[in-house]
Amino acid sequence: MAAASSASSAKRALLPWARDAHHALTRVLQGSGGGGGGGSSFRGALPTLAAGRWSLLQRRWRSSLPQLDSTVDRSDEDSGGDIDWDNLGFGLTPTDYMYVMRCSLEDGVFSRGQLSRYGNIELSPSSGVINYGQGLFEGLKAYRKSDRQGYMLFRPEENARRMQHGAERMCMPSPSVEQFVHAVKQTVLANRRWVPPQGKGALYIRPLLIGSGPILGLAPAPEYTFLIYAAPVGTYFKEGLAPINLVVEDAIHRAMPGGTGGVKTITNYAPVLKAQMDAKSKGFTDVLYLDAVHKRYLEEASSCNLFIVKDGVVATPATVGTILPGITRKSVIELARDRGYQQVEERLVSIDDLISGDEVFCTGTAVVIAPVSTVSYQGQRYEFRTGQDTLSQTLHTTLTSIQMGLAEDKKGWTVAID
Ligand code: COI
Numbered sequence: 001m002a003a004a005s006s007a008s009s010a011k012r013a014l015l016p017w018a019r020d021a022h023h024a025l026t027r028v029l030q031g032s033g034g035g036g037g038g039g040s041s042f043r044g045a046l047p048t049l050a051a052g053r054w055s056l057l058q059r060r061w062r063s064s065l066p067q068l069d070s071t072v073d074r075s076d077e078d079s080g081g082d083i084d085w086d087n088l089g090f091g092l093t094p095t096d097y098m099y100v101m102r103c104s105l106e107d108g109v110f111s112r113g114q115l116s117r118y119g120n121i122e123l124s125p126s127s128g129v130i131n132y133g134q135g136l137f138e139g140l141k142a143y144r145k146s147d148r149q150g151y152m153l154f155r156p157e158e159n160a161r162r163m164q165h166g167a168e169r170m171c172m173p174s175p176s177v178e179q180f181v182h183a184v185k186q187t188v189l190a191n192r193r194w195v196p197p198q199g200k201g202a203l204y205i206r207p208l209l210i211g212s213g214p215i216l217g218l219a220p221a222p223e224y225t226f227l228i229y230a231a232p233v234g235t236y237f238k239e240g241l242a243p244i245n246l247v248v249e250d251a252i253h254r255a256m257p258g259g260t261g262g263v264k265t266i267t268n269y270a271p272v273l274k275a276q277m278d279a280k281s282k283g284f285t286d287v288l289y290l291d292a293v294h295k296r297y298l299e300e301a302s303s304c305n306l307f308i309v310k311d312g313v314v315a316t317p318a319t320v321g322t323i324l325p326g327i328t329r330k331s332v333i334e335l336a337r338d339r340g341y342q343q344v345e346e347r348l349v350s351i352d353d354l355i356s357g358d359e360v361f362c363t364g365t366a367v368v369i370a371p372v373s374t375v376s377y378q379g380q381r382y383e384f385r386t387g388q389d390t391l392s393q394t395l396h397t398t399l400t401s402i403q404m405g406l407a408e409d410k411k412g413w414t415v416a417i418d
Contacts, residue, residue: 080193080232085200088234090366094118095203097190098229099183103173105213105222110175113183115190118229128211128221133267135210136166139365140327141202142188142230142417143404144195150418151188151195151203154403156181157415158327163209166263171220172209180207180226185417187228194232198404201234204366210266236303236366237285241396243373243386244285244362246301248351249275250378253292254299254322261299261322268324272302286362288375290351291322297348304364305329308349308357309391315353318346328363328399331413335398336391351377360384361392369396 083093100121101113128134138159142151160180167174175183184205188195195203206229213223237244252275255261260268272287279287288306291297298317300306305326307316314336319325333344354360360372371386371393387393401407402414 080196083194083232085196085232088196088201088232089238090204090233090236091231093194093231095191095194095230095232097187098227099187099190101175101179101183101226102212103224103226105173105220105224108173110173110179110224110226113175113179113186113226115186121225121227123212124214126214126216128213128215129266131215132211132218133265134170134172134221135208135266136163136170136172136264137209137266138163138205138207138264140184140205140207141233141365141403142184142195142205143202144198145405145416146198150416151192152403152405153181153184153188153415153417155327155331155413155415156184158330159184159207162264162325162327163207166265167209169260169263170265172211172224174209175226181415183207183226183228185415187230188417191230194230196232196234201232202403203230204233205230233366236364236368237370239285239370243371245283245374246286246288246360246362246372246376247279247282247284248288248290248298248354248375248377249279250290250295251275252289254289254302256292257320257322259322262319262324264324269302276302284376288354296350298351298354299323301362304362304367304370306349307332307361307363307392308354309359309361310353310357312341313343313345314341314391315345315347315349317349326364328365328368331399332363332369332395334411335395339391339394339398341391355382358385359390359392361390361395369399 095118097115098118099113099115101110103110123130140153140156140159142153144151157177160175160177163180164174164177184207187205188203191203208225208227210225210227211221211223212225213221215221235241252272254268254272272289275287275289286301286303288301289299291299298306300317300323305316305324305328307314316329316333317323333346336344354375355377360375362370362372369392371390372384373386374384375382398407402409402411405414
């Protein structure tokens with residue numbers, strides 16, 4: 001009885017698109033759906049298979065996911081390999097464990113996540129993520145506490161909620177906030193020897209949510225995998241903490257109204273690689289994108305949000321669906337207001353606003369807060385204030401002190417892992 005009632009509450013919890021897909025899947029399993037008649041929007045999208053073949057297929061793709069490891073050894077606190085903590089940069093250092101949790105479209109809820117050895121995963125060639133880009137990612141950091149007694153996370157619930165919002169847009173079930181935060185903590189503890197010494201960097205945590213089940217016609221995948229891996233990182237840009245140089249791109253756009261620019265889908269990132277590579281080949285650090293309609297309003301850089309300061313007023317592009325709602329962005333708005341910048345404006349920021357700005361900086365989890373010394377637009381180079389007494393420098397100190405547990409967290413933003 002208990003199992004039946006939890007199954008029915010799981011079904012009640014299904015999102016509208018998932019309910020449709022669930023019904024279509026049930027019809028397929030009962031042998032009455034699939035490519036035949038019926039008015040479902042998923043008609044023809046789910047595999048037309050008899051129940052026996054369907055369960056064989058399910059077994060096949062499930063068995064191809066990583067072997068779970070029930071004996072996670074967390075005793076290796078002291079050794080971080082031969083790692084050069086002073087020169088970390090933002091590269092991939094493979095760590096020991098990853099966290100994996102799966103969910104079928106039929107169930108609609110994630111359960112039984114586990115740590116497994118970090119390693120390659122197998123996916124069906126027809127998985128939703130590979131074929132149709134049905135996937136999201138997140139990024140957050142764990143810092144080592146100064147007294148070596150544990151680790152600190154920064155606003156992990158915000159990442160969980162942003163993933164849930166993105167999952168709704170991408171027609172995927174998502175883990176609960178509690179499941180997400182629990183999984184992040186497990187991943188940090190299992191990889192704790194890779195958390196850099198304080199002041200040298202952080203353990204970057206990368207949660208993924210992907211349509212891992214096979215699908216041929218365009219439709220939500222029949223199975224989802226939530227996976228978290230982690231890597232020790234230092235500064236994101238090769239400039240380190242030094243100011244960066246940006247170029248405004250006016251031909252390639254990152255997002256469009258009604259698109260997915262406001263969620264952290266994997267499909268937002270590869271399309272900007274061309275602009276990013278061109279910019280790097282010309283010596284720029286990164287690219288600033290303009291809105292796709294007027295080609296006049298700034299949106300964000302390839303991997304971070306943008307702020308400008310002019311006559312003591314701080315402005316940042318409003319999150320109207322084409323801009324990623326950054327967690328560092330949100331925190332910086334609050335910290336700037338606390339410092340007396342009452343006018344932190346979330347609004348349209350035109351290229352003219354930028355050019356006439358006093359100070360420009362970028363924010364992001366990976367980037368933290370990066371001061372911008374020059375922006376080039378249509379062949380002209382514009383310079384901005386950097387260094388001592390700039391808002392970006394003050395905010396950088398305030399934010400990182402909270403993140404590392406060096407300053408009192410009056411806002412309840414940090415989550416300790418002891
Ligand atoms: C982050 O800042 O965490 C991101 O996800 C950006 C990514 C391109 C490194």
